[in-house]
Amino acid sequence: MYYILTLILAYILTLILLPIVIKFTNKYKIYDQPDSNIKTHKIPTPYLGGIAIALSFFITLLVIRFSTDFDTGTLRNLRGIYISGFILLLVGVYDDLKDMNFKMKFFWQFLAATVLIFFDMKIKFITPNYMAIFFTYLWIIGIINAVNLVDIMDGLSSGIALIACLSFFFINSPMEASYVNFAAIALGGACLGFLPYNFHHARIFMGDAGSMFIGLVLAAISLGTNYSSNNSIGVLAPIFILAIPIYDTCYIIIKRLEKGQSIFLGSKDHVALRLNISGWSIKKTVLILYLVGVLLAIAAYLITEANLKNAIIYALVVLVFAVLVGFKIGEIEVD
Numbered sequence: 001m002y003y004i005l006t007l008i009l010a011y012i013l014t015l016i017l018l019p020i021v022i023k024f025t026n027k028y029k030i031y032d033q034p035d036s037n038i039k040t041h042k043i044p045t046p047y048l049g050g051i052a053i054a055l056s057f058f059i060t061l062l063v064i065r066f067s068t069d070f071d072t073g074t075l076r077n078l079r080g081i082y083i084s085g086f087i088l089l090l091v092g093v094y095d096d097l098k099d100m101n102f103k104m105k106f107f108w109q110f111l112a113a114t115v116l117i118f119f120d121m122k123i124k125f126i127t128p129n130y131m132a133i134f135f136t137y138l139w140i141i142g143i144i145n146a147v148n149l150v151d152i153m154d155g156l157s158s159g160i161a162l163i164a165c166l167s168f169f170f171i172n173s174p175m176e177a178s179y180v181n182f183a184a185i186a187l188g189g190a191c192l193g194f195l196p197y198n199f200h201h202a203r204i205f206m207g208d209a210g211s212m213f214i215g216l217v218l219a220a221i222s223l224g225t226n227y228s229s230n231n232s233i234g235v236l237a238p239i240f241i242l243a244i245p246i247y248d249t250c251y252i253i254i255k256r257l258e259k260g261q262s263i264f265l266g267s268k269d270h271v272a273l274r275l276n277i278s279g280w281s282i283k284k285t286v287l288i289l290y291l292v293g294v295l296l297a298i299a300a301y302l303i304t305e306a307n308l309k310n311a312i313i314y315a316l317v318v319l320v321f322a323v324l325v326g327f328k329i330g331e332i333e334v335d
Helices: 002-027 050-066 072-098 102-118 129-150 156-175 178-198 207-222 232-241 243-258 271-277 282-305 308-330
Strands: none
Touching: 002 050, 002 178, 050 072, 050 178, 050 207, 072 102, 072 178, 072 207, 102 129, 102 207, 129 156, 129 207, 129 243, 156 178, 156 207, 156 232, 156 243, 156 282, 178 207, 232 243, 232 282, 232 308, 243 271, 243 282, 243 308, 271 282, 271 308, 282 308
8 A cells, every 4th residue: 555655646746846847947948958969859858857756756755654664674774765866866966057077976976875885785695795895886886877878768768767666666575675665666656757758759858867866776776675585596687677778888888999989978879779770760769678678577577486497598588689689789870
């Protein structure tokens, strides 16, 4: 019952807050200009929609938290997400308005990751502890930037985030790690409310304020569940669930390095942009990637439930598919 209320409240709050944000951005002409051949929109479009997503998430969990008998561990974890999420929300807003240097963004992302680790959200299956902490930093900062990078097309990032949230909730539900369930449903509800405004043709973008915040919360959620109770391969489940932003990030890094370009500069090597260049419409591209996201989520669930032999088979099928897709989209010519 509380999960349904969480989803509905976050959804409604986002729908209420977005028109306010749009009115504010229109008043002060805070627009994302189509001033690059990488961008897919054709007219100046308001952004900072991530503020509505984050505020809906914060308000929803505040309301639900005070009306629910949460255990001490859950409250501690949520406080960590609140603090780190608020840090990245402010950093994202500043970056949207002033264009922050990437080194400074990494610093604040490192700080936000440190907060999560301090509140005991870290990888638990790696030893010794210092290696677990190292890979936790790598995971959190990597997911933040992966979600940020995949926000390249109307509705893509918010839709993929919604699928990921529902996937983490579904896999975690039998284990009842409350902070995972409530955070996943709250963020999922906020993304669901954002989609009608963000799907093609978008009326508002989430901006870095939204994509970095969402990436942080997804990283935090992914660290709160035990995926390997049936087999050791189950630890790959979060990678499957977040495979589209992870894959896109790895793919564009490889392509930019092949061309001798800086990995921090924009290019059309994103998977979604390549599919669009090949002749797919924006809507078709995004809907197909949604479908892939759902299939990957199903694969994530299967490897957590299967025996070791079948889990390995499922993982190999996904790996082979990823490699074949990489070769196929690599044949698409981009400027």
